[in-house]
């Protein structure tokens with residue numbers, strides 16, 4: 001197993017681990033890590049572009065298409081289009097296209113969706129039952145914690161913007177190689193967030209005039225090979241770069257009690273309800289500060305920051321408080337407790 005080693009910027013240490021150790025050291029401690037060679041089922045041999053096209057058939061899928069490989073959600077440099085699944089897979093697996101929307105070397109990306117996209121999370125067994133049979137969902141959480149299973153299919157070179165999700169996530173790379181760069185939630189202030197996404201698009205060559213703090217964000221990196229499983233804990237930022245045409249499936253599950261999550265969230269990326277309430281309260285507090293002159297707003301703004309830091313920052317919590325905090329958020333599944 002390749003372990004992404006916290007504390008070593010941009011360096012990936014390599015270590016062989018057993019599944020039990022993966023659970024104990026990664027899921028339990030909530031650190032990203034890669035498990036090499038778990039049982040993902042016959043998809044590993046079967047899922048060629050031809051086979052996917054035959055089995056997925058002419059079901060329509062909504063896809064992202066861009067003229068450049070680096071997709072930018074914040075400035076929307078891509079368009080949404082609809083294709084049949086087999087035509088999409090054919091185009092995503094080729095470099096130059098005879099049929100295209102924007103240009104002959106356009107890039108494609110599929111993040112599969114539920115049947116009713118606004119209400120239902122994606123579930124491979126519902127949208128692609130024949131293909132779902134080939135993929136064995138890793139048993140790292142209790143069945144009632146399952147939220148969604150999502151196809152991630154990308155053209156070679158496709159890079160997806162840095163973002164976080166609010167649920168725990170196993171990203172299974174079935175075919176093709178993919179680079180994944182991760183940043184800890186504790187680096188949120190260095191990532192220039194706009195909602196759940198970072199404004200820093202080019203993470204390899206960032207514009208440091210615009211984003212000077214970005215250098216402070218510690219980068220964790222791995223290259224996924226077919227058959228690898230990456231654990232991305234909730235709130236960890238991730239940016240993916242397909243080094244080849246590739247097919248992945250990611251499985252989200254609820255790490256917190258079910259009622260912590262927004263019920264109208266088919267994507268698994270809306271903040272937990274308590275966080276949303278807290279952010280709304282902050283907006284109200286800021287609105288209240290508007291009653292004061294600018295120098296007073298500045299002063300009380302700084303006091304509020306200090307209060308927030310003292311009260312919430314992980315580094316400031318005592319180790320007992322931290323332990324209680326992590327115990328209270330442990331999932332009930334026996335799989336997630338160290339053996």
Ligand SMILES: O=C(O)CCC(=O)C(=O)O
Nearest residue numbers: 152160165171240248250
């Ligand atoms: O694999 C990808 O292309 C993106 C994966 C991702 O964003 C996720 O698993 O949440």
